Amino acid sequence: MSKKREVQEYTIDTAAQTMIRRAEELGVDTAFSRADAMSPCNIGGAGMCCKQCGMGPCRLTKSGDVGVCGATIETIQARNLTRAIAAGAAAHSDHGRDMAFTLKAVANGQTEGYAIKDVAKLRRVASYYGIPIEKRSPEEIANDLADLYISQFGQQRGEVVPVRRAPKKRQERWKQLGVIPRGVDREVVEALHRTHIGDDQDYQHILQHAVKTAMADGWAGSMIATDISDILFGTPAPLLGQANLGVLKKDMVNVVVHGHEPTLSEMIVAASQDPEIIAYARAAGANGVQLSGICCTANEILMRQGIPAAGNFLHQELSILTGAVEAMVVDVQCIMQALVGLASRFHTKIITTSPKVKITGATHIEFDEHHALTIAKQILKLAIDNFKNRGEVHIPNEREDLIPGFSHEYINYMLGGSYRASFRPLNDAIISGRIRGVAAIVGCNNPRSQQDYLHTKVVRELLKQDVLVVQTGCGAIASAKLGLLLGEAGIDQVGPGLREVCETVGIPPVLHMGSCVDNTRILTVLTQMVEEGGLGDDIDQIPAVGLAPEWMSEKALAIATYCVASGAYVIFGGQSPIGGMPDRVEDSDKVLKYISQGWEKEYGGKLEFIATPEKMIEATLAHIDKKRAALGLPAWEPNKFGRSGDAKMLQVEALPLEKRRQAIYGLAAD
Ligand code: SF4
Ligand code: MSK
Numbered sequence: 001m002s003k004k005r006e007v008q009e010y011t012i013d014t015a016a017q018t019m020i021r022r023a024e025e026l027g028v029d030t031a032f033s034r035a036d037a038m039s040p041c042n043i044g045g046a047g048m049c050c051k052q053c054g055m056g057p058c059r060l061t062k063s064g065d066v067g068v069c070g071a072t073i074e075t076i077q078a079r080n081l082t083r084a085i086a087a088g089a090a091a092h093s094d095h096g097r098d099m100a101f102t103l104k105a106v107a108n109g110q111t112e113g114y115a116i117k118d119v120a121k122l123r124r125v126a127s128y129y130g131i132p133i134e135k136r137s138p139e140e141i142a143n144d145l146a147d148l149y150i151s152q153f154g155q156q157r158g159e160v161v162p163v164r165r166a167p168k169k170r171q172e173r174w175k176q177l178g179v180i181p182r183g184v185d186r187e188v189v190e191a192l193h194r195t196h197i198g199d200d201q202d203y204q205h206i207l208q209h210a211v212k213t214a215m216a217d218g219w220a221g222s223m224i225a226t227d228i229s230d231i232l233f234g235t236p237a238p239l240l241g242q243a244n245l246g247v248l249k250k251d252m253v254n255v256v257v258h259g260h261e262p263t264l265s266e267m268i269v270a271a272s273q274d275p276e277i278i279a280y281a282r283a284a285g286a287n288g289v290q291l292s293g294i295c296c297t298a299n300e301i302l303m304r305q306g307i308p309a310a311g312n313f314l315h316q317e318l319s320i321l322t323g324a325v326e327a328m329v330v331d332v333q334c335i336m337q338a339l340v341g342l343a344s345r346f347h348t349k350i351i352t353t354s355p356k357v358k359i360t361g362a363t364h365i366e367f368d369e370h371h372a373l374t375i376a377k378q379i380l381k382l383a384i385d386n387f388k389n390r391g392e393v394h395i396p397n398e399r400e401d402l403i404p405g406f407s408h409e410y411i412n413y414m415l416g417g418s419y420r421a422s423f424r425p426l427n428d429a430i431i432s433g434r435i436r437g438v439a440a441i442v443g444c445n446n447p448r449s450q451q452d453y454l455h456t457k458v459v460r461e462l463l464k465q466d467v468l469v470v471q472t473g474c475g476a477i478a479s480a481k482l483g484l485l486l487g488e489a490g491i492d493q494v495g496p497g498l499r500e501v502c503e504t505v506g507i508p509p510v511l512h513m514g515s516c517v518d519n520t521r522i523l524t525v526l527t528q529m530v531e532e533g534g535l536g537d538d539i540d541q542i543p544a545v546g547l548a549p550e551w552m553s554e555k556a557l558a559i560a561t562y563c564v565a566s567g568a569y570v571i572f573g574g575q576s577p578i579g580g581m582p583d584r585v586e587d588s589d590k591v592l593k594y595i596s597q598g599w600e601k602e603y604g605g606k607l608e609f610i611a612t613p614e615k616m617i618e619a620t621l622a623h624i625d626k627k628r629a630a631l632g633l634p635a636w637e638p639n640k641f642g643r644s645g646d647a648k649m650l651q652v653e654a655l656p657l658e659k660r661r662q663a664i665y666g667l668a669a670d
């Protein structure tokens with residue numbers, strides 16, 4: 001058994017600390033205590049165990065060891081990584097597929113409660129693919145787009161269509177390397193085939209297909225999911241939201257939605273505002289229904305509807321420990337099986353809704369888009385009926401305001417205004433050195449590290465260095481809980497150049513861009529930055545880095561791999577799942593080296609695992625500076641900028657009238 005950590009070592013979030021103490025008082029376990037009790041297997045953890053057939057499992061622990069079939073360590077590691085990427089790509093892409101079927105049903109008037117909310121985005125996306133848009137109704141266009149997108153999953157030959165949206169040079173590179181996906185399902189199936197016993201046994205060749213499979217996620221499945229979510233539920237724009245367990249309300253029926261897909265949660269939002277449901281809640285003695293979210297479902301409804309986030313991945317159990325949650329409604333992905341056992345200690349009902357996910361002991365109310373609003377009301381009534389069973393309640397006070405909703409469309413708009421929307425100001429700010437570079441800090445929590453510490457440490461340090469930060473997924477919620485997603489909060493700790501840009505444009509220095517599938521928005525921003533000009537002609541030339549400091553899911557590995565294939569340097573925290581034991585077993589880090597140096601030669605991007613935040617920051621800044629130098633941009637200087645902006649104007653306004661002129665001219669002369 002590993003050492004039991006102190007509560008402060010589990011998480012830096014004080015609300016989480018309060019609830020973990022409550023769990024300890026009650027004698028119930030959480031992912032934090034289970035992580036202490038469960039030591040990870042060091043052989044499997046290094047990717048050196050294979051259980052692909054009944055002759056194994058084979059554990060390779062000495063130099064020169066091979067499996068019963070003769071498979072080498074690098075073959076086994078490549079297979080393990082490829083299977084993880086295939087599972088991640090499948091999860092995201094199945095989400096995209098369901099969205100495409102919902103769009104088809106909406107276009108044909110077969111759903112209840114949905115509408116096409118963003119017709120402009122529908123027309124724009126349709127026009128990428130040559131779908132006629134003139135003199136056609138939104139439903140006609142949506143029907144054609146849905147058909148095209150549905151076909152991308154089962155397509156057997158050719159190329160998935162969203163890759164056309166990548167920079168031209170990148171598309172040529174992908175063609176030469178043979179990694180443009182033919183169809184989503186085909187690549188996932190082939191990944192499983194190739195990694196079966198007795199198939200592909202050249203690690204680089206196996207990993208080439210891992211890249212192709214990940215591409216089917218980023219440049220197809222996930223991109224389709226984001227496009228359709230925006231079309232059906234609206235493209236996000238900034239609004240005010242709140243995050244952390246303090247959003248739960250003592251006097252209301254608390255319903256927490258958790259998982260990933262926005263289709264049901266959007267309907268639950270609509271149903272919770274229905275007079276019939278409000279009256280039903282009042283009749284039950286509550287002041288209404290308080291909805292909140294966990295994980296990426298939280299992000300989906302937070303950025304479109306302003307529904308508060310109760311927390312990120314490791315808050316799912318903690319929210320139940322408050323005793324204030326009448327129902328937790330889950331769909332797909334990142335849902336812990338431990339929820340049901342924990343909920344049985346309270347009155348909370350765990351309600352599964354996806355035909356793909358049932359949990360033993362949970363209540364299953366299957367979602368069907370044809371009766372979405374009716375089902376959403378049924379779920380809410382069940383939660384309201386449960387209000388009377390509530391026992392002792394312990395809701396922590398912590399909650400922070402945030403401004404989410406920075407879709408790539410909104411970033412484009414805010415930088416230039418509606419008549420001249422463009423990425424020119426962002427590119428110019430990078431070229432001048434006001435912004436040193438861009439970091440996308442994304443991904444999960446992992447109970448094996450201190451919750452939110454790595455995320456927020458890296459975010460804070462990079463901001464001081466004039467690095468603009470964009471975030472998605474549970475990383476975004478980590479920053480939100482610590483108050484880093486509000487314009488004015490912490491702006492005095494942001495580097496002077498970045499601060500000027502934020503004050504001029506009116507944006508926070510950390511932009512919340514959405515859920516895990518919305519990492520494709522980051523691909524779109526990078527593509528548009530290339531197209532704007534001045535930062536090279538491909539994504540790998542932009543001074544940008546992607547980080548997932550607390551990753552844990554297979555989806556994260558798929559995201560990392562499609563970002564690398566797109567030209568990004570990606571840094572993961574924690575242990576590599578294919579790290580080998582190079583100090584004990586010769587050459588067991590061959591695959592680890594290949595996905596760094598080898599992939600960099602091929603794709604211009606690389607994937608590395610770095611354990612400490614200090615080293616992550618160092619590597620990020622070194623990469624950004626290397627890319628700046630390669631573009632011939634001036635080296636970043638910490639004190640070159642910062643003589644304009646709001647802070648300076650406030651100083652000038654405080655001066656006597658006769659001195660303002662001089663101060664202003666002084667500024668202008670600088
Ligand atoms: Fe062992 Fe080979 Fe079977 Fe893997 S595929 S379990 S290495 S015999
Ligand atoms: S929910 S995949 S824990 S980010 Fe998208 Fe969070 Fe990671 Fe799940």
